[in-house]
Amino acid sequence: xxxxxxxxxxxxLFAPLARSCPGALSLMDDAALVSPSPGHELVVTTDTLIAxxxxxxxxxxxQVAQKALRVNLSDLxxxxxxxxGVLQALTLGDKTDxxxxxxxxxxxxxxxxxxxxxxxxxDTTSAPPGGPLVIxxxxxxxxxxxxxxxxxxxxPGDLLCVSxxxxxxxxxxxxxxxxxxxxxxxxxxxxxxxxxxxEPRLALGQALRGIATACLDISDGLCAxxxxxxxxxxxxxxxxxxxxxxxxxxxxxxxxDPSERSLILGGGDDYELAFTVPPAYRTRLSELxxxxxxxxAVIGRVTGRDGKxxxxxxxxxxxxxxxPAGGYVHH
Amino acid sequence: xxxxxxxxxxxxLFAPLARSCPGALSLMDDAALVSPSPGHELVVTTDTLIAxxxxxxxxxxxQVAQKALRVNLSDLxxxxxxxxGVLQALTLGDKTDxxxxxxxxxxxxxxxxxxxxxxxxxDTTSAPPGGPLVIxxxxxxxxxxxxxxxxxxxxPGDLLCVSxxxxxxxxxxxxxxxxxxxxxxxxxxxxxxxxxxxEPRLALGQALRGIATACLDISDGLCAxxxxxxxxxxxxxxxxxxxxxxxxxxxxxxxxDPSERSLILGGGDDYELAFTVPPAYRTRLSELxxxxxxxxAVIGRVTGRDGKxxxxxxxxxxxxxxxPAGGYVHH
Numbered sequence: 001x002x003x004x005x006x007x008x009x010x011x012x013l014f015a016p017l018a019r020s021c022p023g024a025l026s027l028m029d030d031a032a033l034v035s036p037s038p039g040h041e042l043v044v045t046t047d048t049l050i051a052x053x054x055x056x057x058x059x060x061x062x063q064v065a066q067k068a069l070r071v072n073l074s075d076l077x078x079x080x081x082x083x084x085g086v087l088q089a090l091t092l093g094d095k096t097d098x099x100x101x102x103x104x105x106x107x108x109x110x111x112x113x114x115x116x117x118x119x120x121x122x123d124t125t126s127a128p129p130g131g132p133l134v135i136x137x138x139x140x141x142x143x144x145x146x147x148x149x150x151x152x153x154x155x156p157g158d159l160l161c162v163s164x165x166x167x168x169x170x171x172x173x174x175x176x177x178x179x180x181x182x183x184x185x186x187x188x189x190x191x192x193x194x195x196x197x198x199e200p201r202l203a204l205g206q207a208l209r210g211i212a213t214a215c216l217d218i219s220d221g222l223c224a225x226x227x228x229x230x231x232x233x234x235x236x237x238x239x240x241x242x243x244x245x246x247x248x249x250x251x252x253x254x255x256x257d258p259s260e261r262s263l264i265l266g267g268g269d270d271y272e273l274a275f276t277v278p279p280a281y282r283t284r285l286s287e288l289x290x291x292x293x294x295x296x297a298v299i300g301r302v303t304g305r306d307g308k309x310x311x312x313x314x315x316x317x318x319x320x321x322x323x324p325a326g327g328y329v330h331h
Numbered sequence: 332x333x334x335x336x337x338x339x340x341x342x343x344l345f346a347p348l349a350r351s352c353p354g355a356l357s358l359m360d361d362a363a364l365v366s367p368s369p370g371h372e373l374v375v376t377t378d379t380l381i382a383x384x385x386x387x388x389x390x391x392x393x394q395v396a397q398k399a400l401r402v403n404l405s406d407l408x409x410x411x412x413x414x415x416g417v418l419q420a421l422t423l424g425d426k427t428d429x430x431x432x433x434x435x436x437x438x439x440x441x442x443x444x445x446x447x448x449x450x451x452x453x454d455t456t457s458a459p460p461g462g463p464l465v466i467x468x469x470x471x472x473x474x475x476x477x478x479x480x481x482x483x484x485x486x487p488g489d490l491l492c493v494s495x496x497x498x499x500x501x502x503x504x505x506x507x508x509x510x511x512x513x514x515x516x517x518x519x520x521x522x523x524x525x526x527x528x529x530e531p532r533l534a535l536g537q538a539l540r541g542i543a544t545a546c547l548d549i550s551d552g553l554c555a556x557x558x559x560x561x562x563x564x565x566x567x568x569x570x571x572x573x574x575x576x577x578x579x580x581x582x583x584x585x586x587x588d589p590s591e592r593s594l595i596l597g598g599g600d601d602y603e604l605a606f607t608v609p610p611a612y613r614t615r616l617s618e619l620x621x622x623x624x625x626x627x628a629v630i631g632r633v634t635g636r637d638g639k640x641x642x643x644x645x646x647x648x649x650x651x652x653x654x655p656a657g658g659y660v661h662h
Contacts, residue, residue: 028563029482030406030547031376031472035367042373044451045362046418046469052459075361087377089420089467120375123467128383130461136420136454138377138469141362151360216361232359 001097006124013105014088014119021085021118032120034085036142043141043148045075051093051133055196056176061100062107063196064135069111070198071219072139074271077205078217080149081141083115088122093133115202149208149215149275154233158213158276158302161285163201163294165247166222168194170267171260180253180260187249198271203292208275211284215275221266223311225274230302230309233276239300239313241321261321265313276302332428337455344436345419345450352416352449363451365416367473374472374479376406382424382464386527387507392431393438394527395466400442401529402550403470405602408536409548411480412472414446419453424464446533480539480546480606485564489544489607491631492616494532496578497553499525501598502591511584511591518580529602534623539606542615546606552597554642556605561633561640564607570631570644572652592652596644607633 004012010027018024023033036042049068051057059067069086076083088108092101112119120140127134172195174180175188182188201217208215214233218225222244230237244264246254254260277285282298289296303312313321335343341358349355354364367373380399382388390398400417407414419439423432443450451471458465503526505511506519513519532548539546545560553575561568575595577585585591608616613629620627634643644652 025481028559030409031374031412033410033479034373034375035476036373042365042367043362044365044418044469044471046420046452046454046467048420048422048454048456048467050422050456050458050462053456078361079364081362087375087469089377089379089469091379091381091465091467121377123378125379125381125384127381127465128463131381131463131465132459132461134422134458134462134465136377136379136422136467138375138418138420140375145366148364150356228359 001095003097006126009101009124013101014122017109017112017119021120024118024120027121034120034140039144040142041145043076043079043081043143044138045072046136046138047072047075048134048136059196061103062110065104065108066111066197068135068137069108070200071271072137073115073200073202074198074217076139076141077200077202078149078215078273079141079143080147080205080209081143082206083117083139083141083202085118085120085140087120087138089136090122090124091134092124092126093131094127094129096133143209147209149205149212151214151216151229151232154214154229154235154276154302155278156235156302156304158278159282159298160226160237160239160276160300160302161296161298162245162272162274163204163296164199164270164272165245165250166218166270166272167250167264167267168247169198169269170263171250171253173269182249183252187252190247190249195269198269200271201273201294204273204288204294207288207292211281212275212277215273218270218272218274219268221268222274223265223313226311229274229276230311234309235305236303236308237300237311238303239311241313241315243297243299245295245297332426334428337457340432340455344432345453348440348443348450352451355449355451358452365451365471370475371473372476374407374410374412374474375469376403377467377469378403378406379465379467390527392434393441396435396439397442397528399466399468400439401531402602403468404446404531404533405529405548407470407472408531408533409480409546409604410472410474411478411536411540411546412474413537414448414470414472414533416449416451416471418451418469420467421453421455422465423455423457425458425460425462427464474540478540480536480543482545482547482560482563485545485560485566485607485633486609487566487633487635489609489633490613490629491557491568491570491607491633492627492629493576493603493605494535494625494627495530495601495603496576496581497549497601497603498581498595498598499578500529500600501594502581502584504600513580514583518583521578521580526600529600531602532604532625535604535619535625538619538623542612543606543608546604549601549603549605550599552599553605554596554644557642560605560607561642565640566636567634567639568631568642569634570642572644572646574628574630576626576628
């Protein structure tokens with residue numbers, strides 16, 4: 001196995017990603033300098049991806065980098081923030097070689113360019129024998145003071161909405177494991193991409209400032225994450241099963257096997273936004289969807305402040321669909 | 332092995348550490364909100380510690396947490412910043428159990444209280460079988476706009492200074508490995524503590540704003556880190572061996588075995604500050620030392636802008652001491 005020394009890795013693969021930002025100090029210093037715009041506050045989040053847990057050992061390295069970046073940007077999106085830069089703490093696994101790292105850095109570079117943000121700093125270390133690749137990204141964003149979308153503001157009567165389609169990532173992971181073959185190669189590609197390269201809903205998140213009463217990104221699973229809004233807001237919610245937006249690829253899979261419904265309700269890793277808005281904003285939603293080029297669907301409503309903080313899913317027959325307990329557990 | 336689920340770990344052990352800070356959103360949200368003081372910019376740094384690499388498997392868990400925190404605070408100190416909060420990305424090793432984690436969290440809590448900063452957020456994940464405990468801390472600090480201490484400002488003629496004493500941490504690590512038994516149990520305790528619980532020189536770093544022309548913290552080893560100042564500042568430097576401050580515990584060890592000098596010059600992990608100041612500030616140094624209760628020693632000077640960017644160490648006989656190449660490599 002060939003692997004260049006850490007300082008050379010940083011100089012050749014990662015320092016170029018910091019070039020656009022003077023505050024990154026060319027990754028040659030102990031820390032980076034960051035100034036939020038006047039009147040703005042900073043949003044900070046950190047998320048770790050581990051080989052064999054949050055991505056598969058044979059996932060393309062460039063997409064691994066992009067997933068690590070995007071799950072963090074998704075957290076910024078859920079707050080309504082604009083990303084301003086990231087730090088990368090990379091612990092190399094004992095099998096992480098130069099070939100992997102070059103491809104990883106290329107994917108990372110492409111995405112930083114795509115989202116127009118610099119690498120601000122980081123730390124590169126090596127795991128002892130047997131240790132996996134561990135990627136921790138810390139993302140910084142900003143938003144006007146006091147405008148952050150939180151989890152705790154949902155009110156009885158609010159509409160419950162989601163972006164995009166739900167359940168694709170969970171089906172993509174099953175497809176990769178040959179557990180649930182999709183109906184076609186095209187569908188397979190679509191679902192796998194949703195698992196490997198989520199789309200952080202940054203434009204929508206920022207557009208929801210001042211409109212959404214609560215917001216988060218769906219990483220644990222639809223019901224579990226709507227449950228998080230309910231717990232913090234101290235409300236309950238009702239989801240209408242047939243209004244959940246499901247992609248054609250997922251729909252085909254479901255029509256073959258309706259019992260796979262739990263993958264839609266409980267599968268994680270979609271990184272779509274789930275949010276609540278006062279009913280008066282119903283007409284604004286299609287405008288927002290158009291402005292931000294993001295599909296939005298109303299999937300239910302906030303039912304009441306009954307202290308139970310539970311999430312019910314209603315079927316076409318008007319009866320409750322029983323949801324599997326707990327969220328999505330990785331592996 | 333007993334280990335409570337991740338959400339319970341966060342709720343019971345880590346959420347209490349966020350209680351003092353409304354922007355941490357009780358660790359219940361996707362991200363934290365941070366506002367630097369008016370006229371200030373933010374300083375961000377991230378550092379990873381891996382079990383068996385950056386600390387020993389049988390180090391006391393509370394001190395492991397403190398080391399992970401302090402090496403990051405030391406980076407803030409080197410920039411002259413005041414810490415305002417930290418994020419913790421914790422990847423649990425396959426042998427990390429509740430007993431370890433409770434003791435880890437207690438040590439972490441004690442130190443956050445000591446440094447008067449909140450835990451702002453984080454992510455807790457579990458490594459697959461064989462994976463080690465990996466701790467990545469991201470520290471945020473602030474300083475008045477444009478006052479950050481950088482590595483690139485050292486000028487020929489500047490005095491080269493260090494805080495505290497040098498080499499203790501490397502000797503502490505050797506003592507833990509039974510490679511270099513210290514002269515007494517007291518000395519052993521002192522040296523081991525320097526390895527396990529470094530002292531971030533926060534007061535000194537902040538006092539050096541507007542005075543130091545370059546500054547960093549010593550983590551790779553004295554010569555390697557002074558070399559980093561030289562490279563970025565494009566100067567060379569000369570260190571006078573007998574002016575390097577050495578603790579009594581280390582001195583005793585050295586007098587037994589003078590060949591261990593390379594541990595002073597090349598040993599890492601001291602987390603003292605190395606900095607350069609214009610000669611006009613020589614008299615201010617003792618004031619600064621007193622104000623910040625931090626020993627300061629002048630150990631040499633910046634010699635010239637000769638393009639070589641090298642660091643020479645001069646012995647009592649006026650001849651150069653040959654320094655081992657490269658920095659301190661963990662294990």
